[in-house]
Amino acid sequence: MAHVKKGFALLLAAVLTFGLAACSGSKDTAGSGGKKVLTVSVEETYKNDVESIKDEFEKENDVTIKIVEKQMFDQLEALPLDGPAGNAPDVMLAAYDRIGGLGKQGHLLEIKPSGTDSFGDKEMQQVTVDGKVYGMPLVIETLVLYYNKDLVKTPPKTFKELEQLTDDPRFAFASEKGKSTAFLAKWTDFYMSYGLLAGYGGYVFGKDGSDSGDIGLNNKGSVEAVEYAMKWFQEHWPKGMQDNSSADDFIQQTFIDGKAAAIIGGPWSAANYKEAGLDYGAAKIPTLPNGKEYAPxxxxxxxxxxxxxxxxxxxxxxxxxxxxxxxxxxxYEDTNEVPANTAARKKAGEQNNELTTAVINQYETATPTPNIPEMAEVWTGAESLIFDAASGKKSPQQSADDAVDVIKENIKEKYAK
Structure with missing residues (x-):
């Protein structure tokens, strides 16, 4: 019933605003001198960037760019309703893992790029579904290793080095004898732990993330990865690291307080470390015990x-x-977010920015997040994959098997043809 009311309200709003310039692709004769209007939706953070590049586009195409400020995920969630009602913007930013679902559901415009030479296969894969291109790559992101330069002179290169750090008394966790905060990672979070699973040979979907019938999160490699994670939870980390709801706060505060030498985190965390006055560095995540690269x-x-x-x-x-x-x-200059465009990324990498370099280097080992709709079931189905084993509730194999069973069942229920 709530959905019906919401749909009616949106329809009514569309009727009331039909003659205004907010609707998609409308002509704003009052403010644009009769020119065509292209509405661009971005978060407030990116408004200045759009402002700085729109003039040239307007002149070349005899069009007026109208900027709408809205949170990216709010805009994407609203598109299926706002689009048919005539209230959606013409263009917007979208996280790669949302593009596939929105494209397959018919909400995004399929495009035929005039050229893709400035992008590699990995970049184009993230905006392509079933051979159809639904966008142009702008930014790349991946997890990196942050380290405290006051505690370690150079970033650890291997997980063996991270294990050795747990013997350093500087990182002893006072509340629990024998436990250490030398290295911390929120491995109860599937997004954070996937690089470990993939480094051991696990994978989400087969055929480069496009075959939801082939799930590799309970194969031999994935189970070995869970076994290694258990070692950290049971031998090194405080018990609180098992709490998925509070572990991230614990990790961030411990690092900022100078009680952790290294942590795994995303580029979005750097601003907090800078604000805290932490002398931090960023680097590629260390090599796994099996000699393979972490593959987030x-x-x-x-x-x-x-x-x-x-x-x-x-x-x-x-x-x-x-x-x-x-x-x-x-x-990149405006936001410090690493370009997907390879020419721009090369130039960004020459600026000697440690975080930029770390993201670029780690991206080489990273796996594109599957962008098909079925990925939504993986986030929920795999949320307990490592926790159940780390807490001792299940064996690594059983934990992985149960997670995959949940994913398969949910996909069957929601996406069965």
């Missing part, structure tokens, strides 16, 4: 266009324009 999810965001836009050609032009070599680097 490769994520980020790209420019996409609404399927409901009345200006599809202009929308595609904006996607390519905003993600080109020049503007992708401009976005």
């Amino acid at each position: 999810f490769a994520g980020g965001k790209g420019w996409v266009a609404s399927k409901y836009t009345k200006e599809p050609e202009l929308a595609q032009k904006w996607l390519e324009y905003a993600a080109n070599d020049k503007n992708a680097y401009k976005f």
